[in-house]
Amino acid sequence: MGVLDGLTPGKRVDGYLSRRGQVLRACIVLTAKLFFADPQWIIPNIIAPFIFTLVAFFLFGGQASTGSFLLYLVLGSGLMGMWGTTIYGSSNSIGFDRWNGTMESTLAAPIPLSWIALGRVLFNTFEGVINALFILVIGLAWFKVGFGFVNPGLFFLASVSTFLSLSAFGLMMCTVILLSRKGGFITNSMEIPVYIATGTMFPVSILPVVALPFAFLLAPTWGIEAIRLSALPGYAGLGTTYWTDLAILAVETAAYLSLAFVLFKRVEAYAKRNGTLEEY
Amino acid sequence: MSKAQPDLQIAIEVRGLTREYTSRSFFGTVSKVTKALDGIDFSVKKGELFGLIGPNGAGKTTTVKILTTLLTQTSGEAYILGLDVRKDLYEIRRRIGIVFGGERGLYNRVSALDNLRYFSDLYGVEPAVARKRISQLLEAVGLAERADEKVEKYSRGMKQRLHIAKALVHDPELLVLDEPTIGLDPGGARDIRNMIREMQKQGKTILLTTHYMFEAEELCQRVAVISKGKIVALDTPSELKRLVRDISVIELRTYGVTTEYVEVLKQLPNVVRVVAELDSEVQTIRIQSPLGADLLPQVTSALPSDAKIIDRTIKEPTLEDAYLRLVEE
Numbered sequence: 001m002g003v004l005d006g007l008t009p010g011k012r013v014d015g016y017l018s019r020r021g022q023v024l025r026a027c028i029v030l031t032a033k034l035f036f037a038d039p040q041w042i043i044p045n046i047i048a049p050f051i052f053t054l055v056a057f058f059l060f061g062g063q064a065s066t067g068s069f070l071l072y073l074v075l076g077s078g079l080m081g082m083w084g085t086t087i088y089g090s091s092n093s094i095g096f097d098r099w100n101g102t103m104e105s106t107l108a109a110p111i112p113l114s115w116i117a118l119g120r121v122l123f124n125t126f127e128g129v130i131n132a133l134f135i136l137v138i139g140l141a142w143f144k145v146g147f148g149f150v151n152p153g154l155f156f157l158a159s160v161s162t163f164l165s166l167s168a169f170g171l172m173m174c175t176v177i178l179l180s181r182k183g184g185f186i187t188n189s190m191e192i193p194v195y196i197a198t199g200t201m202f203p204v205s206i207l208p209v210v211a212l213p214f215a216f217l218l219a220p221t222w223g224i225e226a227i228r229l230s231a232l233p234g235y236a237g238l239g240t241t242y243w244t245d246l247a248i249l250a251v252e253t254a255a256y257l258s259l260a261f262v263l264f265k266r267v268e269a270y271a272k273r274n275g276t277l278e279e280y
Numbered sequence: 281m282s283k284a285q286p287d288l289q290i291a292i293e294v295r296g297l298t299r300e301y302t303s304r305s306f307f308g309t310v311s312k313v314t315k316a317l318d319g320i321d322f323s324v325k326k327g328e329l330f331g332l333i334g335p336n337g338a339g340k341t342t343t344v345k346i347l348t349t350l351l352t353q354t355s356g357e358a359y360i361l362g363l364d365v366r367k368d369l370y371e372i373r374r375r376i377g378i379v380f381g382g383e384r385g386l387y388n389r390v391s392a393l394d395n396l397r398y399f400s401d402l403y404g405v406e407p408a409v410a411r412k413r414i415s416q417l418l419e420a421v422g423l424a425e426r427a428d429e430k431v432e433k434y435s436r437g438m439k440q441r442l443h444i445a446k447a448l449v450h451d452p453e454l455l456v457l458d459e460p461t462i463g464l465d466p467g468g469a470r471d472i473r474n475m476i477r478e479m480q481k482q483g484k485t486i487l488l489t490t491h492y493m494f495e496a497e498e499l500c501q502r503v504a505v506i507s508k509g510k511i512v513a514l515d516t517p518s519e520l521k522r523l524v525r526d527i528s529v530i531e532l533r534t535y536g537v538t539t540e541y542v543e544v545l546k547q548l549p550n551v552v553r554v555v556a557e558l559d560s561e562v563q564t565i566r567i568q569s570p571l572g573a574d575l576l577p578q579v580t581s582a583l584p585s586d587a588k589i590i591d592r593t594i595k596e597p598t599l600e601d602a603y604l605r606l607v608e609e
Binding site: 005012013019022030038116275 | 351369370371382383386387388390394398399401404406409413419430448451478481482
């Protein structure tokens with residue numbers, strides 16, 4: 001009797017949503033396992049946020065007359081950490097397969113690559129949440145920042161929405177890496193301009209007028225506004241309401257997602273024509 | 281004119297397949313066009329074990345990439361199980377399994393079990409079925425005991441067996457094996473060849489690319505020889521060997537021979553070809569000639585005094601001899 005005799009016949013999952021759900025779960029689980037398998041995860045997620053927060057407090061902490069300003073700093077540092085992880089993670093989501101030698105195996109799977117990338121980007125953005133939570137803990141425990149959120153429920157909703165918008169943005173940036181192995185330069189160079197444009201550390205209102213359209217097209221700008229409105233007492237920000245910010249965030253996130261799926265289809269076809277998919 | 285119905289007994293059909301690679305300068309102008317495939321045609325029957333052999337850069341990997349939907353052809357047509365590689369990507373991918381040679385294709389920082397679970401999910405295998413199949417496959421490829429270990433701790437042979445399990449996890453009808461024994465020690469390569477035979481017994485259609493002629497001769501029912509992007513011969517190994525039936529092969533095992541001696545052998549009358557492997561301590565030299573044993577006195581007399589012939593054998597030509605004639609013509 002042969003060693004392959006008597007194998008259970010393969011049976012497939014049916015249904016559009018179950019199939020995609022299965023792929024998202026598999027990609028999130030694998031990305032998490034790969035993430036924790038490398039002990040270096042402590043550097044960007046624990047050590048770097050700690051340094052970020054420390055620098056922010058030394059820069060602005062002395063000016064703080066109220067606890068809410070310190071909370072402003074903590075939220076800003078946390079969002080900077082989330083964005084940094086998202087932008088790094090988006091290039092890593094597909095770039096990782098290039099240098100790991102698994103690009104062909106990933107591409108050969110019977111599912112659009114965008115769903116594989118989405119699963120990975122979701123976990124990579126979640127790494128940013130770990131990062132942000134750690135900053136919050138440092139702020140609360142070490143710098144004695146008051147935990148006086150205006151509305152914790154709305155804060156949670158705004159945080160989850162911002163997480164999803166960052167994931168959608170990360171997915172869109174993934175296509176740059178798919179297009180070219182040099183795409184990492186582009187995604188990495190976006191880190192600092194987006195910190196500034198979205199108002200993580202400085203209010204958007206102090207930006208020059210020419211920079212505002214760019215800031216408003218970035219969904220995290222509205223997510224950060226909504227987070228601050230739900231957390232900081234008396235926060236005025238751009239003068240919009242919480243629900244307006246959330247609505248704009250939702251529209252822009254949907255636009256990013258749609259664009260990402262279209263781009264994935266086109267870029268994948270382009271890369272297949274040019275034979276650049278597995279190049280490292 | 282009505283479209284021709286696909287032949288249900290054909291698993292792979294390739295017609296006039298051409299692939300060009302275009303290099304561009306910094307300014308986007310075309311600097312070079314390389315033809316990797318130049319209008320190849322072949323077909324593989326269902327359940328057949330078909331070999332694609334050729335030197336590096338001949339077009340084997342390009343063919344495999346097109347057939348596995350990873351690369352688009354410049355022109356021509358290719359069908360897998362009656363499906364068009366340009367249009368039916370996901371259906372084709374669902375029904376084929378791919379084994380890559382070398383170190384690529386696995387996540388080394390996680391376990392074999394994690395790799396198989398991940399790929400079974402990507403291929404849409406029902407989780408309850410996947411659990412059973414994964415455990416059976418790990419047993420079949422001899423990795424059950426070490427399924428929880430990180431793949432980075434595996435030997436090359438173990439990784440290659442895991443590749444086989446990965447390719448079979450979704451129960452494909454057709455397998456594409458791209459140099460599956462490359463870099464393996466003889467024992468590891470033999471294990472993989474046994475598994476390939478097993479897969480064929482299960483009724484799978486197999487497309488095998490290999491550098492090793494004895495492997496193609498041992499395993500394949502038919503072989504296509506590809507050279508410079510063209511198929512230069514396609515037949516059974518025994519028929520291909522008939523191309524060189526006019527010659528015999530003197531195989532020498534030697535010690536201390538240099539390339540100068542090989543050059544002297546090449547200049548002897550009636551020597552068709554000399555293939556020498558001089559890197560190891562015990563060297564191998566194969567001399568193709570219609571004279572057979574009658575050439576031995578000249579071969580021996582040309583040997584330098586500081587070299588030694590350990591043994592000599594007169595052999596029937598192999599697929600490798602036929603292959604060399606084909607790719608060098």
